[in-house]
Amino acid sequence: MSLLSMTKTNLKALFHGPYTSQFPLKAREPFANTRGHIDCDLSTCIFCTLCDKKCPTGAISVTRSVKATDTTPEKKGTWSIEPLKCIQCGYCVETCNKNSLIMKGECSEPATENVR
Amino acid sequence: MSRTVIPFGPQHPVLPEPIHLDLVLEDEKVVEAIPRIGYVHRGLELLVQKKDFKQYVFVAERICGICSFMHGMGYCCAIENIMDIKVPERADFLRTLWSELSRMHSHMLWLGLWADAFGFESLFMHSWRLREKILDIFEQTTGGRVIFSVCEIGGVKKDIDAETLKNISSKIDEIKKDALEFSKVFYKDKTVAVRTVDVGILTKEQAFALGAVGPMARGSGLSQDLRSTGYAAYGQVDFEPIFETDGDCYARTAVRIREFFQSADIIKQCIGKMPEGEIRQKVTGKPNGEYFMRLEQPRGEVLYYAKANGTDFLDRVRVRTPTFANIPAMLETLKNSQLADVPLLILTIDPCISCTER
Ligand code: SF4
Ligand code: SF4
Numbered sequence: 001m002s003l004l005s006m007t008k009t010n011l012k013a014l015f016h017g018p019y020t021s022q023f024p025l026k027a028r029e030p031f032a033n034t035r036g037h038i039d040c041d042l043s044t045c046i047f048c049t050l051c052d053k054k055c056p057t058g059a060i061s062v063t064r065s066v067k068a069t070d071t072t073p074e075k076k077g078t079w080s081i082e083p084l085k086c087i088q089c090g091y092c093v094e095t096c097n098k099n100s101l102i103m104k105g106e107c108s109e110p111a112t113e114n115v116r
Numbered sequence: 117m118s119r120t121v122i123p124f125g126p127q128h129p130v131l132p133e134p135i136h137l138d139l140v141l142e143d144e145k146v147v148e149a150i151p152r153i154g155y156v157h158r159g160l161e162l163l164v165q166k167k168d169f170k171q172y173v174f175v176a177e178r179i180c181g182i183c184s185f186m187h188g189m190g191y192c193c194a195i196e197n198i199m200d201i202k203v204p205e206r207a208d209f210l211r212t213l214w215s216e217l218s219r220m221h222s223h224m225l226w227l228g229l230w231a232d233a234f235g236f237e238s239l240f241m242h243s244w245r246l247r248e249k250i251l252d253i254f255e256q257t258t259g260g261r262v263i264f265s266v267c268e269i270g271g272v273k274k275d276i277d278a279e280t281l282k283n284i285s286s287k288i289d290e291i292k293k294d295a296l297e298f299s300k301v302f303y304k305d306k307t308v309a310v311r312t313v314d315v316g317i318l319t320k321e322q323a324f325a326l327g328a329v330g331p332m333a334r335g336s337g338l339s340q341d342l343r344s345t346g347y348a349a350y351g352q353v354d355f356e357p358i359f360e361t362d363g364d365c366y367a368r369t370a371v372r373i374r375e376f377f378q379s380a381d382i383i384k385q386c387i388g389k390m391p392e393g394e395i396r397q398k399v400t401g402k403p404n405g406e407y408f409m410r411l412e413q414p415r416g417e418v419l420y421y422a423k424a425n426g427t428d429f430l431d432r433v434r435v436r437t438p439t440f441a442n443i444p445a446m447l448e449t450l451k452n453s454q455l456a457d458v459p460l461l462i463l464t465i466d467p468c469i470s471c472t473e474r
Pocket of ligand 2: 038055056089093
């Protein structure tokens with residue numbers, strides 16, 4: 001038993017400099033796999049509502065336009081996500097047959113104002 | 117001597133999660149501890165009737181924030197057994213790798229909390245600094261640091277390429293080297309020994325009779341480790357269950373430190389033996405039947421029971437978590453302890469209350 005068993009670790013830490021990252025001076029890059037937030041490419045989405053049905057938390061809502069004559073993306077339907085409900089599981093990305101959904105690495109910006 | 121009852125918890129500086137104990141004291145000595153749980157019950161088992169069996173994987177993962185991978189895996193294994201799905205071999209190896217990484221970061225987390233509980237702040241920080249490196253490996257390979265969402269029924273969702281595997285292997289070496297240096301403090305430091313040696317003794321017979329699991333049982337000399345049953349790829353890697361015989365807090369610390377290094381070794385073996393091939397098996401049909409799955413989590417044995425009825429929604433999922441099984445053993449160690457040791461004795465089982473209450 002000794003009283004100075006931590007000395008080596010402490011001395012090393014003394015000369016090592018900070019172990020923590022120097023945010024915001026040095027921002028941390030997300031890894032390629034990082035699950036940050038979901039984005040939808042509305043130009044390819046066909047509003048099939050599959051992601052809406054499969055999402056385990058019900059974060060996505062998709063509505064389809066009933067008019068078959070509507071062709072512009074804005075009129076074909078709407079796709080929206082409630083970011084606070086989304087758990088970044090990636091299930092919707094797998095489900096989408098059109099590859100319209102993308103999992104982006106960056107987490108969504110923190111809310112700075114109350115938008116209720 | 118007159119007795120005093122003092123409430124301990126649910127909010128207490130040493131408890132990261134809420135559990136309440138009524139401590140019956142004679143002077144400074146605890147004669148009895150009466151537990152009360154139920155502060156963070158979330159009804160996750162009932163959710164199985166509302167989320168379909170594939171969606172429920174994401175719920176199962178959220179039972180615990182530390183062994184989240186093994187919760188997801190336990191549920192997936194149960195459903196795979198009901199549906200008779202053979203998971204590809206590479207997926208089994210990847211599951212083993214992630215399970216062992218979970219064990220490493222869980223034990224490191226515990227060692228940090230443990231150091232903090234006996235007032236060794238810098239040791240706590242070094243433990244958690246090291247744990248961060250393991251979480252980085254998780255983020256790099258699964259995309260998440262706490263909840264991984266890579267396990268699915270029939271395999272895993274993400275593969276790890278050869279380059280990254282090599283990278284992980286060298287990172288594990290680095291982590292091992294770092295951990296070796298300060299794990300000696302837990303073994304050798306006099307101030308640590310004073311707080312842990314001969315504190316909270318649980319004999320082998322008591323551990324067996326009270327149904328202790330995991331490091332709590334292995335610290336008392338019961339050599340039981342579910343990994344020996346060979347689920348996932350454990351049948352193909354070499355390891356022996358680690359146990360100590362003293363049954364005190366020091367022995368349980370030693371078990372966890374040795375398991376940390378054992379896990380590093382299993383990860384290296386997995387990387388060396390990782391076969392090429394598919395990582396997921398297509399799942400068709402609906403589950404019908406029931407199954408008990410037992411896994412070894414960092415805290416001990418977890419039991420997953422699933423009952424399916426041939427529809428998208430299961431009838432029942434029941435999870436018996438290791439902390440729940442260890443509570444009787446914890447109460448036993450609390451008997452005749454000093455009030456000042458109570459925080460240590462609660463922490464010695466590595467309690468995870470959110471798991472326990474689900
Ligand atoms: S599944 Fe894909 S195509 Fe269908 S609504 Fe969702 S994003 Fe659009
Ligand atoms: S990532 Fe998961 S929770 Fe988020 S929108 Fe997609 S399916 Fe829903």
